[in-house]
Amino acid sequence: MEAFTKNVIKIIQHIPSGYVMTYGQIAKVAGKPRGARQVVRILHSMSGKYELPWHRVINIKGEIVIQDDEGAYTQKALLESEGICFRGNKVLNLEKYRYKPDADFLEKELQSF
DNA sequence: CGTCTGACGTGGT
DNA sequence: TACCACGCCAGAC
Incomplete structure (x- = not known):
């Protein structure tokens, strides 16, 4: 399996409850800045x-x-059960709930390529 | 091979 | 804010 694919899986598994x-x-974090469609x-x-x-x-919206x-x-x-509020199908306060992996995780868990 | 297709993102209007 | 056009790239065919 490709390193990028492994990274994507690890990153998603690392998102805590209540975050997105x-x-x-x-x-981008997994190594392909323009790879959204691959995700x-x-x-x-x-x-x-x-x-x-x-x-x-x-x-992103x-x-x-x-x-x-x-x-x-x-x-x-x-998501609502994890405490995230919606207006229609849209998350309120995306920036508040956005999860940002820390540098330590990136360095130890992800493969570079 | 070429073309089409997305659970996407950015920039312009 | 909302919509559109376009860039993106790997799979499916």
């Missing part, structure tokens, strides 16, 4: 094979953008 990250932010792809292919808090990943209605409802419910 954006697709682009994860891609999307990885989520699609891996969400069933690993224990991933996929619901904590949203777009703070919106839930899942196509499937039931999936979107599930994601919103999970």
Whole structure:
């Protein structure tokens, strides 16, 4: 498996309850500043094979953008249960809930390439 | 091979 | 704030 893919999985698993990250932010931290769409792809292919808090990943506007209605409802419910408030499908105070991995984690857990 | 497609992001209006 | 056009890039076909 590619280093980038491993990094993405580790980063998502590292997001604490009650926090979120954006697709682009994860891609950047994992080593591909323009890899947001790859993060999307990885989520699609891996969400069933690993224990991933996929619901904590949203777009840069703070919106839930899942196509499937039931999936979107599930994601919103999970985030609300962790204390995050919404207006429609949009997270309020995205910057307040945005998780920023610390340098120590990045250095020890992620593969550089 | 070329083309199309996204659970995206940025910049312009 | 909202919408649009465009850049992006790996898979599917």
